[in-house]
Amino acid sequence: MAAPRLSFSNVTALAPMVRVGTLPMRLLALDYGADVVYCEELIDLKMVQCQRVVNDVLQTVDFVAPDDRVMFRTCEREKDRVVFQMGTADPDRALAVARLVEKDVAAVDVNMGCPKEYSTKGGMGAALLSDPEKIEAILKKLVTGVSIPVTCKIRILPSLQETVSLVQRIEKTGVAAVAVHGRFKEERPRHPVHCDYIQAVARAVSIPVIANGGSLDLVKTNADVAEFRAACGASSVMLARAAMWNASVFSSRGPLPVETVMEDYLRYAIRYDNNAFNTKYCLCQMLRDKVESVLGKQVQAAQTNAEISEAYGLQAFYQQTQDELQARRDASQGGGQPERPVMDGDVTTMAVRFERREYPPQITPKMFLLEWSRKEKLEQPQYDTVQRSQDRSFQSTVTVAGRKYRSSLWEKSKKFAEQASAIVCLRTLGVPEGRIGEGESGLVCKRKREGRADGPAGADRRKRPHVASVLEETQSNGGPGAV
Known part of the structure; x- marks a missing residue:
């Protein structure tokens, strides 16, 4: 019905x-x-x-x-x-x-x-x-x-x-x-x-x-x-x-303490991978005149939902949620078992996706594959990407040293499809790909791996407006409720 x-x-x-x-x-x-x-x-x-x-x-x-x-x-x-x-x-x-x-x-x-x-x-x-x-x-x-x-x-x-x-x-x-x-x-x-x-x-x-x-x-x-x-x-x-x-x-049973409301909100923000800046903005609106309190300053200083969770003592919930989400990712990529290469004609394939969150801000598998190719004195990796008409998804094949590699899964963007093909190549060859927790490989310089503040990400953070200034600008213009 x-x-x-x-x-x-x-x-x-x-x-x-x-x-x-x-x-x-x-x-x-x-x-x-x-x-x-x-x-x-x-x-x-x-x-x-x-x-x-x-x-x-x-x-x-x-x-x-x-x-x-x-x-x-x-x-x-x-x-x-x-x-x-x-x-x-x-x-x-x-x-x-x-x-x-x-x-x-x-x-x-x-x-x-x-x-x-x-x-x-x-x-x-x-x-x-x-x-x-x-x-x-x-x-x-x-x-x-x-x-x-x-x-x-x-x-x-x-x-x-x-x-x-x-x-x-x-x-x-x-x-x-x-x-x-x-x-x-x-x-x-x-x-x-x-x-x-x-x-x-x-x-x-x-x-x-x-x-x-x-x-x-x-x-x-x-x-x-x-x-x-x-x-x-x-x-x-x-x-x-x-x-x-x-x-x-909205509750007919009467208002709850704003501290309870903020925690309830943050749990949803963590569960649904809400943009961290958006999460901060909403929490600061709830804090109102307490935005410059100790808690408010902790929230404003945070750059990720993980750091915001620390301010509210929700680290355990954050980690539990991340573990659950990772289990779903693993299940969607083959029941949690390690992916194994499969030959599709002359192409080596694996069922993998590129998950941006699994890599430091300035690190990608394509970067590692390029540096490894240079180290081995090979030609630069070549990517051939196609788009599927029915849902506009992408699949990319990368050629390295005369061999072809691709993910059997289709991605939502050309960039993600190329990263997925690079992952297949790196994993097949047993080469590091730059994932968080992987350890130093020497393929990419330490400054880029750690995302130092003097790199592009650091410059980005310097340009990012302080939440308090955003609040001040919003209030002077009538606030979100003015729509």
Whole structure:
């Protein structure tokens, strides 16, 4: 049987928040009682280039960009309650993205309320509010083009009548609901939310209206949600900053200590291999005015999820999770048994994948193979890579000293496929490949192996913004809840 369509009536939702609404926060909100969770706004130009990849190790579905960044990660647990929010100004591109994700999410939403420049400069976000024809074109294209509900999120317009008229036009496109952030485009969280505007909209249309913008003054605990809903005359409520600060605001049993919430969040971040900088950002938002405390400084100084785990005393959980994930990797590569070379014509093959985490930041198998070839006075390794049409995966064959090597497994990118073929060659020849814990081989200089701060990775770290400065910049611009 097909799953029932997601309802937006009488729900409390986690709002879309840039840097915050990734998988760990969404799952945490569901644990605490949220009915619906929105991902952070993801730009159509980036998403349309992504490849859908089933991640057997993490048990997730990943949407991976050409540079191997995971743009969107989801899992079965949230499949019937997660809303994918996109930033778009183009109907055709919006439809392409919606079709890419529609089997893995419960609904798609178009951001029409974000006032930040990264959204508005492309005609997206709040810039759409001045172009109702384009709003209609995008929403109609989506409603008729996908099988899941379509919604949008707006800010209020300069006058009450303009706002009501726009939402009435939006309703006619066939959307399932509209979320209304009760502030004008130029207003920020410090300004009071205009409940009267949301109330007028709710009275003027028959689709569910989701009230948003009450975190500063009106919603501090779960008990306040019903009052905010009533004040706005809305069908549902969407929470941003109140949920970001303490996601247990969704719990009808009352708030939990923020320390407990942070640990629960971190466990999900570890379990789903969340980007460490994203993990730090979310934890610092929860710390709020304690971001410069001893714990806050430990979190800011950390560069990996392992180091963040130390700050919270979760080293044992981190290691246990890594062991479980490694066991899954081993199982997916042949039941945990060492891979053995198999001849496929004149090519030596093994069922191996390139796992970036298994190597130091500046070390790759290709680097080791090149250095070994130079040491043996052989010609430089030659890579021949092909792409499979049905799923756009890659497989590479490397030729060294007249012999060919490749992995029998297909990779998500050309770069990973080449690394996998290098691994097959190195393992067949019994040559070190640079994995963490392998020990010194002499093939690559010590400075590169250890990833010294004077190397590229060190330069990267020097350029990386301090979390406190990011927080300060975010707060001055209205914060994640301003979308």
